[in-house]
Amino acid sequence: MEDVLTRMGDGQRMTMSPSQVKEELLAGTKNAADTGRVPPLTSSDLEQLFEIIADRNRVVTVERGKEIVLTDDLSCVRHTGDEGAAGGVGIPMSRLQAILVHERSYAQDSAVFQVPYGSGGNIQRVKEKITIDMQAHETVSLLTTIPMFYTFAPAVLWYYRPNGPYANPADLLPQGKIREAREASEKAAERLTEDVVYIGKKMYSIGCDAINLDTCASGGDAEFYSNLNIVSKLKQEAPHMAIEMGMSNEFVIGVHGEMTFDGQRLAGMFPHQQIKVAETSGVDIFGPVINTNSSESFPWNLARAVTFVKLTVEVSNIPVHVNAGMGVCSVPMQPTPPIDCVSRMAKAMVHIARIDGL
């Protein structure tokens, strides 16, 4: 059999012999199994993965009947933003225009209306300007047929100094001030919860159909605790507004270390554990993240990602939309993700991990 053209996790092209690809796949699934204490892929799964990677076509796709739906976190910014803001192409157009292009030119299954460019995702700034977004979202919602999500990152980091009012655990922990760091985390998480619930209720009042809490737990377990509580509260206050929770990382970092939800310790959770507390909180669609290691090959990263996601889908009772883009879910860490890798990732996630969406 001919050598296989593939890539490294940073996007660089490379060739491997078929036996090398198989070794990489085995090493990738073993790494996931060891790291997350999860079952490795079966020999049948690995064989399917090999066939997907070794396919001679540049772009591959799923079998008929296996098509999936897509949600995203970038509909507006993809058009209007710059490369640094998640691969935007810098077209001077309004958010409304960008959404309509997304719906009618790209034929997307859903779209997100994103917080204003320039707010930097800072929830406190989003809250200050929420009436502007309420009005804008109302207009978008009148004109679109596809489901519209309002999206932002419910990040706790903005509540720590120098941006916010509370002491920063990143400063306190190196000084051994563990109790003070935990107190600061708890206060920041409480404020974040209050602010996002306020935003969610405001958006619900004007007819928002869904929100996408993007890059959850980026600030560790205190943030994840807040994110889950936000969902619980909003599900009571806004019962007809769906909530998608997209994670930021495959592993919840224990900045606090003792935060729990539904009796489960949050620090150290992997995707198959994260989804269970997300389900309990009331999340409707869950987006697990598996980090791409740019120093390893695409086959290694793909086998690793499929291992985690397959188990997450198996234990889930809600739809799973895997977060897949540059630097996550085996997609190379590149602002222009190569289509050969993206399409192989998508096919593997559909056929082997059996996802509900991307």
Next chain:
Amino acid sequence: MGGIRTAGDLVMWMQMTRRMRLPEAKKYVTEKLKVAPEDLVDECEMRFVREDLGIGTITANPGVPRGIAAKRRIGELLGIEINSVNKMWHKS
């Protein structure tokens, strides 16, 4: 799946409002539309199904409901509550 070019938005609504997994959501939509499973992603079939039902078409088709008017019909067709319809249509 192809959004309003096919039936992607309809499957999406079922995942969002009923937490349906993909196979269940596709089956539900197929039954409500009274079409064959393979029709869900068939642009040719869905173009006419969507026009007949008034649930929005991908091409600019004058007179065919789109936006909130199409969503109102989608909510009725699928038997789901759509918040934007509740807030913007039923209150009007």
